[in-house]
Structure formats: C-alpha cells, structure tokens
Amino acid sequence: MTEHLLRAARSEAELPQGYDEPATPADTLTPELELAGVDKVYSSRRGTTEALRGIDLRVAAGEFVALVGRSGCGKTTLLRILAGLLPPTGGEVRAGGRPVWRGGRRDEETVSRFGLVFQEPNLFPWFTIEDNVALPLKLRGVDRATRRARAHELCDLVGLGGFEKSLPRELSGGMRQRAAIARALSCDPSVLLMDEPFGALDALTRDRMNLELQSIASTTGATVVFVTHSIPEAVFLADRVVLLSPRPGRIHSVVDVDLARPRELEIDVEPAFRETVRALRTALDEEA
Amino acid sequence: MEQRGVAKWLPWVSAPVMLVLLVIVWSLVVSVFGISEFVLPPPSAVAASLGELLVDPATWGHVQVTVTEVLSGFAIALVLGVLGGVVLGRIAWLEVAMRPALVAFQVVPKVALIPIFVIWFGFGLTSKVIMAAILAFFPILLNVLLGVRSVDRGHRDVMRGLGATRWSTFRNLELPSTLPYVFAGMEVAIVFSVIGAIVGEYLGGNEGLGFLVVSSLNALDAPALFAVIVLLAAVGSVLFFAVNLAKRLVIPWHESVSEKEFA
Numbered sequence: 001m002t003e004h005l006l007r008a009a010r011s012e013a014e015l016p017q018g019y020d021e022p023a024t025p026a027d028t029l030t031p032e033l034e035l036a037g038v039d040k041v042y043s044s045r046r047g048t049t050e051a052l053r054g055i056d057l058r059v060a061a062g063e064f065v066a067l068v069g070r071s072g073c074g075k076t077t078l079l080r081i082l083a084g085l086l087p088p089t090g091g092e093v094r095a096g097g098r099p100v101w102r103g104g105r106r107d108e109e110t111v112s113r114f115g116l117v118f119q120e121p122n123l124f125p126w127f128t129i130e131d132n133v134a135l136p137l138k139l140r141g142v143d144r145a146t147r148r149a150r151a152h153e154l155c156d157l158v159g160l161g162g163f164e165k166s167l168p169r170e171l172s173g174g175m176r177q178r179a180a181i182a183r184a185l186s187c188d189p190s191v192l193l194m195d196e197p198f199g200a201l202d203a204l205t206r207d208r209m210n211l212e213l214q215s216i217a218s219t220t221g222a223t224v225v226f227v228t229h230s231i232p233e234a235v236f237l238a239d240r241v242v243l244l245s246p247r248p249g250r251i252h253s254v255v256d257v258d259l260a261r262p263r264e265l266e267i268d269v270e271p272a273f274r275e276t277v278r279a280l281r282t283a284l285d286e287e288a
Numbered sequence: 289m290e291q292r293g294v295a296k297w298l299p300w301v302s303a304p305v306m307l308v309l310l311v312i313v314w315s316l317v318v319s320v321f322g323i324s325e326f327v328l329p330p331p332s333a334v335a336a337s338l339g340e341l342l343v344d345p346a347t348w349g350h351v352q353v354t355v356t357e358v359l360s361g362f363a364i365a366l367v368l369g370v371l372g373g374v375v376l377g378r379i380a381w382l383e384v385a386m387r388p389a390l391v392a393f394q395v396v397p398k399v400a401l402i403p404i405f406v407i408w409f410g411f412g413l414t415s416k417v418i419m420a421a422i423l424a425f426f427p428i429l430l431n432v433l434l435g436v437r438s439v440d441r442g443h444r445d446v447m448r449g450l451g452a453t454r455w456s457t458f459r460n461l462e463l464p465s466t467l468p469y470v471f472a473g474m475e476v477a478i479v480f481s482v483i484g485a486i487v488g489e490y491l492g493g494n495e496g497l498g499f500l501v502v503s504s505l506n507a508l509d510a511p512a513l514f515a516v517i518v519l520l521a522a523v524g525s526v527l528f529f530a531v532n533l534a535k536r537l538v539i540p541w542h543e544s545v546s547e548k549e550f551a
Contacts, residue, residue, distance in 0.1 A: 122440070
C-alpha cells in the first residue's frame, strides 16, 4: 500500500500538462472554500421548505472538514451547493476565491477543480473500471494511452490493481466505492467533496476505507469536505467537525479535532478521541 | 458458479427433450384415438410435407417475401419508434399532449386496419410492410420513451459534476443507458412484425408464408398447413435470435445478457 502511495505521489510530478490545477496565490488568507450567508429554500406546489439558513464556513487549503448532523439537516444540500450541483437561493459560494455561482450559472472552471464522491458509487455499468476511473479525463479530451496509464495508477492507489478490466457489477460494494474515489481523483482535484461515501458499507470495510481515505488525503494534499452521520467517523477523519442542526439547516457548532496524524483505527480508545466524540454527541443531543 | 453452469447448458438439453416428448405424445394421440388426418395429421405426415416444402424452390421465394416484409416493417418501426420515443421522452408536455392519441391508437385492434391498407396500397408488399411497421412501432416507442426517462439521477450528477457537455452526456450516459430499453422493445417488435406480415398475407396477395398457409387450407391439405406453420415458427425464431444476438454484441454489460442464475 505504502509503495502504491509513493508511486502515485511520484507520478504526480510526471502528469501531462493540461490538467494541473490553476495557480492559486500563495495567500493563506484566501480560504480554499468559502460559504458566506448561504440560504437554500426549496419551493414546490405545496409550499416552501427552508433547507439551509445563513451558512458561513471557511475551509483552508488542505484541510479535512467533516459535516455531521441528523438525517434531513441539510448536509447533502450543503454539499451539493458547494459542488455546484444545486444553486443556493441566497449568499455566496467561493472556491479558491472565485464564485462557484454567477447569476444562476455555475463557473465551470472553478467546479473543474472538484472531485465528487456520492453515497452511491454511480459507476457506469457499460464501462470497465478503468474507463469509469478515467471518465473525467475522457471528458477533458485526454488521449487514450494517458488515460489508461492514469487509471492504472489510481486503481493501484485505491487498492483495485488487477481489476481495471472488470465491469462494475463484478465488484463488491466496497470495491465499487473505491473505484468512485479513484474516478474523483483522476483529474487531480484540489477539493474532494464526499457525501456519505461509506454509508452503505459494512463496518469493517468502512474502517479500512477510512484509513485509506486518510492516506489519500495526505498524499494528494487535497482539501476534503466529508458528509457523514457517524460522529466517530467524522472525528477519525477530520481536522474540524462542523455540526449542523436541522430545519432549517444551520451551523450549530464547530469542533477542532486535535489528534496527531496518521491516525490508527485504535485511536478510538484514546481519551482525546473519546472526549471529542462525547462533546459532539452532547451538542447533537441538546440541539434536538 | 455451479448453478450458473447449469443455467447455461440446461435449455440446450430441455428443449430437444420437450420437442421429442411433444412428437411422441402427438403420434400416440393420433394413433390411439384414430384422429382423422384432416383434423390432426401425424408428425410423420407433417415431416414428409415439410420435406417436400423445403426442396421446393417456390417455398424459399415465399420465405424471402415474408422476411422482406418483416424486416422492412421492423426497420421503419425502429427508426420512427426511436425518434418518437426520444422526442416524447425529452419533451414532457408533448408526451402529455400526445397521450390520448397514443392510447386510442394502442387500443384499436390494429390488424383490423389491414383491409383499409389493402384499399389504399393494394395487395402487394406495401400493405404488409405497413402492418408489420405499425405493430412493431409501439413496443419500441414505449420502451425508448421509458428508457430516455430512466437515466439514473446519480449518473446524471456524475456528468454534471464533471461539467460534461450535452454531446458527451449523450454519448457516454444517455445513449448507453437507453440501449437496453431499445433492445427490449426490439425483441417484442420483431415478433410483432412477423404477426403483422403474416396477417397481412392471410388477407390478400399471392406471396409469402401467410399466403402459403391460406392456400394449404383451401387445398384441404392439413399436413402442408402444419408444415408451413412449423416453417413460420422457424423463421420467427431465427429473426428473434438475430435481434437477441445483436443485443448480446452491443450491450454485453447489461444484466439481461449475462447468464441468468436461479433465484
């Protein structure tokens, strides 16, 4: 595994030009992601639902932020707004200092620096794992040979080496989700947006995926926003945990996680870990 | 894995066994009950008649006529059905507006229209081609309509998240996810096309396997009648398996293509 990571890290330098991330000013004051007063109101025939109200959040480059909350608290809505899949009804969303939404249209160049992972793997059943992983590159007109090479690297990185030619239906749920992560990484995103990516996996697979996600995040140096309803998962992965309270979704509290990295699975017996989890649970309870 | 193997070879054994059983029961019924050859000819008489048919070059002319009608009608239905399905699938208000007409046309027993086509287009190929096309059109239209609507939302999110253009969304997502529906429609449609062509031939003209059925009946030649029907079944099967083969080649990734496992 370590060897895979090193290889992937090394090959980062050899990537063909054309999909390097745009040069951002080394200004640490500009957050990678910034939400300012974001509101979201869903309107339907039966009336309006206020999903999000006044969300202010800044995520620094390279930071790992987890969004936690009960079902229906707007976590997914918030992530979809960040990802440019859903326009906010109010407020401003910026990535790398540039607005994601401009007059109801999203800025494709800004969004192109994002890698998205959903609850479902959403792999295309007609493509092999390799073609699924390289789909973002295909859409950017990268040639076939480069795509194949990159897909192989990424499959190694997420532990799918040897399955490049398999069809999604031949893989287990955990392996499909790894492929989805590899796809999200294929364009070297500077921001990874993940919506409960491990929610459908069994506990053991989930633990392993968490470990791997941690090493992927540190290898690639990507900024990660990770939605989950599992507090221990959030504490294990994140530098900062943002707790959302429901109806309308607001930021209830933000908790810093001061645990050294790399974190091992056994960290869950350490007092600092348990204390953070307990604090978040208490906050979640009082909000209800 | 074991069961998958069974599912693969079992039909190849069960089909001949059932066929042999059918022939045995059929012969027994005919001889035991002494049924008149005109009502139910024995398998041997049908086989002899079939042999005569197969060596007669005229028979192959009739097969060719029927196959031409079926394939022309099917091709027209495929083009129009796919176009119509895509348009109605994309434009929701148009589908709603067209719905009464579609329902009305669907509930009309379409084979009843053949006499009208005969009046308009005569006893030649055209009226049969049109009948085959009309019968094949609806299964394709309705399946494509459903297919266009059934593109997975999660898959759409992936393409939107990647900022895909309309063309690449069509090419990489909408087309491949609609193809299984197109083939499902085609499998029904090819069978319906055969029905359309045969019924058309029953009513008029002097060519095709349907005409051969009617002329055997008029000659009171029951073995020949049965033999033509066997031939018709064979032609229908070949056409169906051709569509099925095309499906296997074009969408090998789809569940309907992989070997079925026993539940």
